[in-house]
Amino acid sequence: MIGDDLAVKRLSELGHETRLAIFRLLVRGNRQGLSVGEIQSHLDIPGSTLSHHISRLVAAGLVEQTRDGRTLYCKARMESLDELMAFLTSECCTL
Numbered sequence: 001m002i003g004d005d006l007a008v009k010r011l012s013e014l015g016h017e018t019r020l021a022i023f024r025l026l027v028r029g030n031r032q033g034l035s036v037g038e039i040q041s042h043l044d045i046p047g048s049t050l051s052h053h054i055s056r057l058v059a060a061g062l063v064e065q066t067r068d069g070r071t072l073y074c075k076a077r078m079e080s081l082d083e084l085m086a087f088l089t090s091e092c093c094t095l
Helices: 004-014 017-028 036-042 047-059 078-087
Strands: 063-068 071-076
Touching: 004 017, 004 036, 004 047, 004 078, 017 036, 017 071, 017 078, 036 071, 036 078, 047 063, 071 078
Parallel strands: none
Antiparallel strands: 063 071
C-alpha cells in the first residue's frame, strides 16, 4: 500500500489536464508503449512541453521509459495505477 505522500503526488500529477491526457493515452497504448513522437502526434503537444510533462509522470512513478536505439518509448505503469486505486478504496465502508 502506498502512503499519503505518494498518493498526493500521483493525484497531483494526474490532476493536470495535459498529464492526464498523456497518461490516458498510454493506458490505451500497447505493451511496448508509445514513442514520444507518437504521443506528440496524438495529442498535438510541442516537444519541449511534452518532455516536461512526461518527466513529471515518470518522477511520480506513473510512467516508465525505455529506449530502443534512438526511439524513446513511454508506457503507463499499471501497477502504480492499481496502487493508487487501492489507496483510494482501502477504507471503503469502514465507518
